Amino acid sequence: MARHSWTVARSSNSAGSRRLSRRFFDRPTVTVARDLLGAILRNGPRAVQIVETEAYVTNDPASHTFRGPTRRNRSMFGEPGTLYVYRIHQVVCANLVTRRGEAVLLRAGEPLTPGLPSPSGPGRLCRALGISLADDGVRTPTDPRIRVDSRQDGRRSIAVGPRVGIRRAARRPLRFALKGNRWVSRPAVVGNRRRSPRGPNRA
DNA sequence: CTTCAGATTATCT
DNA sequence: GATAATCTGAAGT
Known part of the structure; x- marks a missing residue:
């Protein structure tokens, strides 16, 4: 390969970061959910690093698109x-x-902007970034305000576990988090968690 | 029109 | 660990 020395702009702002394209998202949802860990979500000047995600897929009773x-x-x-x-x-x-009818829930972020409220938890993440219902439908590959940028540092260990806060299909291992990150909304699943013999009320 | 449950969170014991 | 808050979307009558 050519010996050109890449002129890597080292702006302290977004060094090496590039916007994630439509193509990035057009892959299996689980893959995207994992690859989004470490990516940067921006809304104008506010930014967080994504540290926890969940996949919602086709034929998934917990997905909002399950019934069409x-x-x-x-x-x-x-x-x-x-x-x-x-x-x-x-x-x-x-x-x-x-993909069509599938999506990745953004469950937690690590603040990159000073003074940001805690983005730990899906509701808090939106509040910290100022994302509202009015932003439904925004196309992040091209939107001037809300964008997702690639991670700058290398991949780190990923914890996988059951999804949170749902009743149906909750045990599928579709939740992903940066292992050990303190902003993960609930402790990353390390191993099998022992269950109490007497479960909650069942129908 | 009415009923119902929810991809959460803050707050209580 | 358990529950109220709070209101809309979706399904039922």
């Missing part, structure tokens, strides 16, 4: 990289669409 298109999940059928924002109780949560 509705008004709420419309943007989950948008092009890869589209932001799907929904409301749950008094907060909003954000997803990045991968």
